[in-house]
Amino acid sequence: MKITNFHKPARLMPNKDDKSEYHQEFYNKVESDEQWIRLSDGCFRSCWNCYCPKDKLSYDLPIIEKNKVRFLDMNFLYAHSDPKAILDKLSKIKVNNKIVRYAFLCGLDFTLLSLEIVQLCKKARIGRFNNKGHWINGLTIAWDRGIEEKENIIESIKLIESVGYDKRNIACFMLCNGKISYINCLLKLKILKMLRVQIQDCWYDNQKRGSINPIFWTKEECDMFGKLCRSHNIAIIQNQYDSMDLIYYNEMNKPNKDETEMRCR
Numbered sequence: 001m002k003i004t005n006f007h008k009p010a011r012l013m014p015n016k017d018d019k020s021e022y023h024q025e026f027y028n029k030v031e032s033d034e035q036w037i038r039l040s041d042g043c044f045r046s047c048w049n050c051y052c053p054k055d056k057l058s059y060d061l062p063i064i065e066k067n068k069v070r071f072l073d074m075n076f077l078y079a080h081s082d083p084k085a086i087l088d089k090l091s092k093i094k095v096n097n098k099i100v101r102y103a104f105l106c107g108l109d110f111t112l113l114s115l116e117i118v119q120l121c122k123k124a125r126i127g128r129f130n131n132k133g134h135w136i137n138g139l140t141i142a143w144d145r146g147i148e149e150k151e152n153i154i155e156s157i158k159l160i161e162s163v164g165y166d167k168r169n170i171a172c173f174m175l176c177n178g179k180i181s182y183i184n185c186l187l188k189l190k191i192l193k194m195l196r197v198q199i200q201d202c203w204y205d206n207q208k209r210g211s212i213n214p215i216f217w218t219k220e221e222c223d224m225f226g227k228l229c230r231s232h233n234i235a236i237i238q239n240q241y242d243s244m245d246l247i248y249y250n251e252m253n254k255p256n257k258d259e260t261e262m263r264c265r
Contacts (some may be wrong), residue, residue, distance in 0.1 A: 006238060021156035026059040027072060034133075035066040039086065042079035047144050049221055050074075050178045064093045069102045070129065076104060077112040091124035101125045107140040107173050111149075115163075122163045128171060138169025142201065147178055147187040157195050168236055171198045177212060182221040186251055189225075189232060200237050201229040224251065 027038035042056040052074040058081040077083050093100050102125060121139065128138050136204075139160050143153055152173075161167045172192055176185060192199055203212050203222075212222040235241040 028062045034068045038072040040073045040079035043075035069103045087124045088122035101135040107142040110141040142173035144175040173204045177217045
């Protein structure tokens with residue numbers, strides 16, 4: 001079994017020009033009660049914050065040794081040569097006569113989802129692991145681009161929910177403090193509010209919500225968005241969201257905001 005040194009996902013790296021930290025290679029590591037695997041490399045998007053290469057590489061599925069597996073692929077549905085076959089195979093695997101549960105750490109590309117794909121994901125028990133390591137019935141997706149994809153994200157959430165995933169357990173990555181502006185991300189957060197979908201706000205490596213170094217946003221914007229994300233998720237989990245509307249209204253109508261983006265509402 002090949003073991004490699006794992007480096008954090010490329011989508012979270014702050015310096016796109018520094019390519020020294022991304023290892024384009026297979027990864028398989030077993031620790032405690034979990035197994036971490038990379039089955040593919042490559043992504044076609046060239047997001048401003050990410051230096052994951054565009055060329056596709058697929059790796060063989062190793063022996064599954066644990067009942068809890070996390071996949072580290074940047075864009076599995078794009079890069080793997082046969083993602084449907086992999087998902088089908090995962091659904092049939094047992095370890096110690098017990099089912100195996102899986103999660104894609106960096107999320108799935110919602111623009112590449114189809115009914116067949118989400119059905120295979122559900123059958124294979126692709127879901128999420130919460131902070132305590134417990135599997136939950138939801139998917140992780142990534143929305144690092146702008147509000148112009150709102151119709152696509154809405155249809156994708158409906159598709160995921162249609163096969164039996166709990167909508168309130170779906171989580172959406174959103175890159176913050178970046179070239180997608182604060183107002184644009186606020187508009188995206190309002191869409192997630194309408195859909196009742198949680199957010200996983202991303203602030204680059206070694207930064208945490210509440211102690212962010214401003215890059216493209218102001219410190220005030222970083223602080224406010226972090227608070228909004230926390231309140232958003234609590235409201236989704238507790239099914240008490242309407243009280244957040246006034247906060248959104250006040251933030252969206254502050255003076256000196258970009259009027260062009262305001263028209264996207």
